[in-house]
Amino acid sequence: MSRQWSCVDRREFVSGILAVSAAIPLLAYATPSRRQKAHVVIVGGGYGGVTTAKHLKRYNPNLDVVLIEERPFFMSCPMSNHFLAGLMELTQLCFSYNVLETKHGVKVINDKVLGIELDKKAVRTSSGYISYDYLVLSPGIDYDIEDKPYYKESIVRNPPAFKPGSEHIYLKRLIEEFEGGDILITVPQPPYRCPAAPYERAALIASMIKRNKLKAHMYFVDANERPLINSEGFMSAYYDLYRDVATYITSAQIRDIDVQKRVVRTSHGDFKYDLANIIPPMRANRIVKEAGLLKKGQRWVEVNPLTFESQVKNVFVIGDAAQSYLPKSGYAAHSEGKLVAKIIDARIKGKEVKEEYLQMICYAMVSDKEAIMTETAFRYDAVSKRFMPTHREDNQRKESTAKRYEEWARGLWRDLFG
Amino acid sequence: MPNGGPPPTEDKKLFNFYWFGLFMSEVDPKIFKEVQDMNRRGFIKVCGTMAVASMVDPSLFSHVLAQQQDGMFQAYKKALLVKADGTPLKEGDIKPHVNYIFFYPHTATPCYLINLDESVPPAEVKLRDGKSYRWMGGIGSKKSIVAYSAICAHQWSYPTPQYSFINYYPPHKPSDTTKKAGIIQCCAHLALYDPKQGGSIIDGPADFPLASVVLQEEGGLLYAVGVLGKDQFQQFFDNYRTELRQQYGSTAKARELVDKCTVAEVDKYVQAVVMC
Numbered sequence: 001m002s003r004q005w006s007c008v009d010r011r012e013f014v015s016g017i018l019a020v021s022a023a024i025p026l027l028a029y030a031t032p033s034r035r036q037k038a039h040v041v042i043v044g045g046g047y048g049g050v051t052t053a054k055h056l057k058r059y060n061p062n063l064d065v066v067l068i069e070e071r072p073f074f075m076s077c078p079m080s081n082h083f084l085a086g087l088m089e090l091t092q093l094c095f096s097y098n099v100l101e102t103k104h105g106v107k108v109i110n111d112k113v114l115g116i117e118l119d120k121k122a123v124r125t126s127s128g129y130i131s132y133d134y135l136v137l138s139p140g141i142d143y144d145i146e147d148k149p150y151y152k153e154s155i156v157r158n159p160p161a162f163k164p165g166s167e168h169i170y171l172k173r174l175i176e177e178f179e180g181g182d183i184l185i186t187v188p189q190p191p192y193r194c195p196a197a198p199y200e201r202a203a204l205i206a207s208m209i210k211r212n213k214l215k216a217h218m219y220f221v222d223a224n225e226r227p228l229i230n231s232e233g234f235m236s237a238y239y240d241l242y243r244d245v246a247t248y249i250t251s252a253q254i255r256d257i258d259v260q261k262r263v264v265r266t267s268h269g270d271f272k273y274d275l276a277n278i279i280p281p282m283r284a285n286r287i288v289k290e291a292g293l294l295k296k297g298q299r300w301v302e303v304n305p306l307t308f309e310s311q312v313k314n315v316f317v318i319g320d321a322a323q324s325y326l327p328k329s330g331y332a333a334h335s336e337g338k339l340v341a342k343i344i345d346a347r348i349k350g351k352e353v354k355e356e357y358l359q360m361i362c363y364a365m366v367s368d369k370e371a372i373m374t375e376t377a378f379r380y381d382a383v384s385k386r387f388m389p390t391h392r393e394d395n396q397r398k399e400s401t402a403k404r405y406e407e408w409a410r411g412l413w414r415d416l417f418g
Numbered sequence: 419m420p421n422g423g424p425p426p427t428e429d430k431k432l433f434n435f436y437w438f439g440l441f442m443s444e445v446d447p448k449i450f451k452e453v454q455d456m457n458r459r460g461f462i463k464v465c466g467t468m469a470v471a472s473m474v475d476p477s478l479f480s481h482v483l484a485q486q487q488d489g490m491f492q493a494y495k496k497a498l499l500v501k502a503d504g505t506p507l508k509e510g511d512i513k514p515h516v517n518y519i520f521f522y523p524h525t526a527t528p529c530y531l532i533n534l535d536e537s538v539p540p541a542e543v544k545l546r547d548g549k550s551y552r553w554m555g556g557i558g559s560k561k562s563i564v565a566y567s568a569i570c571a572h573q574w575s576y577p578t579p580q581y582s583f584i585n586y587y588p589p590h591k592p593s594d595t596t597k598k599a600g601i602i603q604c605c606a607h608l609a610l611y612d613p614k615q616g617g618s619i620i621d622g623p624a625d626f627p628l629a630s631v632v633l634q635e636e637g638g639l640l641y642a643v644g645v646l647g648k649d650q651f652q653q654f655f656d657n658y659r660t661e662l663r664q665q666y667g668s669t670a671k672a673r674e675l676v677d678k679c680t681v682a683e684v685d686k687y688v689q690a691v692v693m694c
Contacts, residue, residue, distance in 0.1 A: 377621070392596075394694075404583060
């Protein structure tokens with residue numbers, strides 16, 4: 001030992017010390033030892049997670065509810081197209097998690113989840129383990145681009161803006177700097193986050209071309225045959241309002257993206273662009289895969305359709321990460337969060353809960369001032385033992401619907417952060 | 419005073435004094451038995467409520483008593499309903515199926531007054547947790563006049579001078595979206611309430627029925643005397659601090675309890691009545 005030490009000269013010794021010193025924080029990060037305990041741990045501070053946390057505390061103020069979210073602030077994805085189109089300020093979309101702590105008693109941990117150990121009933125973060133009795137995973141989406149490398153470079157240059165935050169801010173800047181040329185917007189095949197969002201975004205960008213009298217044309221390249229939702233309303237708006245500034249190409253699959261030449265190659269030809277919003281396919285956030293909740297080839301977590309419980313007892317998956325009859329949207333996540341909060345509260349109290357109603361409402365702007373909407377109510381059918389949908393669409397574009405849209409969002413935000 | 423909690427002592431005294439002076443009906447001995455089981459504070463609180471209930475309808479006495487204990491009825495200042503010119507509102511002034519607005523019990527808390535043009539009997543209003551409370555039905559010669567808080571029990575939309583998303587849909591004007599008529603519907607998230615059933619939830623995402631305003635007719639004059647059901651005043655004042663400061667100057671002013679309510683047609687108060 002001493003010989004080994006003697007072989008190390010002073011310089012090597014000092015550099016070794018420095019290396020060890022540098023490694024200590026990393027080791028601490030990798031092997032957190034601090035342990036906490038909570039009745040309910042919620043991973044993800046989006047619509048689903050915040051709703052679950054707040055409603056759990058509402059039902060049972062004595063519960064220890066921990067919400068873990070990596071981002072320091074909440075930013076709403078619903079209404080973010082308003083922000084991109086200059087119809088709403090970013091500040092209106094952003095909320096602090098503080099109110100959940102100070103007013104409702106939820107413990108909010110601003111940290112990254114490093115892993116979920118289902119067998120130990122613990123969530124590992126950079127600051128330690130948090131064990132739970134009940135776990136709610138509402139981690140949202142990741143872009144599904146592992147086997148499509150051309151998306152990787154595209155995402156950096158052409159922000160998809162389907163994860164709230166810097167993507168939106170950068171895309172907004174690109175839109176503001178755009179002075180003319182070809183705009184390209186692409187839509188992936190479902191399921192993806194917020195089915196109406198790409199169609200709304202296309203309408204608002206086309207509207208911007210007209211409003212600003214830009215020498216521009218928009219190519220709206222859709223992997224689907226038609227808009228996935230409010231098809232009639234979107235199609236009539238595109239035709240009535242934007243046919244001179246936009247071309248809608250359907251059933252076109254992306255084959256390659258050349259970010260240097262600014263070309264997207266599709267099954268329906270190549271499209272050059274000066275400004276692009278290329279929306280990649282999506283899958284559940286990596287956390288659920290790493291936790292072992294995805295089977296091979298699955299992109300979304302299978303859940304019990306009545307309870308949103310995964311195959312692991314008392315582990316619930318809600319929001320966009322779940323494979324559900326509800327579309328992937330903030331409002332659906334909110335509905336699911338309320339349901340799961342009721343179920344967990346009831347289980348803790350030794351009761352059964354029978355939720356008989358779930359709702360999804362989706363609004364979409366088709367111009368700066370007009371919107372269309374759709375509502376699907378899911379009612380529990382005792383015979384078939386499943387939720388049966390009643391679907392309603394209002395495809396007539398109206399200014400009053402646009403006002404309802406704003407109130408719809410503000411109501412949600414009041415419920416989350418009020 | 420924390421909003422939604424008991425009214426200030428001074429108000430309560432005024433209230434009780436007034437009603438004890440008019441309290442003439444026979445009291446069911448069973449109720450005295452219940453009262454004996456209560457502490458003094460509870461007794462005083464119940465007496466105030468008893469008096470109100472007996473004036474509305476003596477048979478409602480025990481129901482209101484029970485509700486008071488469950489916190490479902492909250493007495494506030496007795497407030498006279500008046501027209502825009504300040505003269506008292508009479509039953510005949512309330513046109514059938516027209517949606518009227520007034521503010522009660524606070525300066526800023528909006529309520530709807532509707533003449534449903536048919537006798538509306540008392541009803542049991544069920545809550546999602548299985549509990550229920552008794553709503554007294556309509557008042558007036560036809561028992562057709564009802565009043566509700568206009569703050570949606572779902573996510574607190576309410577009529578502002580600019581917009582009203584929550585509105586009454588008369589029988590001849592059903593909702594384009596839900597095709598239902600004779601309802602109160604909020605267009606933001608499609609919460610539907612039944613004005614003939616004490617504001618019960620018909621459909622939609624609301625967790626609570628619409629709170630009702632307890633009205634009383636006395637010598638041809640109409641009064642609001644309290645709120646029945648789960649009011650949303652606390653959430654209202656919490657969520658709309660900025661808006662209320664802008665409209666009323668301060669939240670304290672917005673919270674002031676009223677003793678007189680000016681009644682107006684909704685479309686005269688609201689710029690855009692949003693029906694859906």
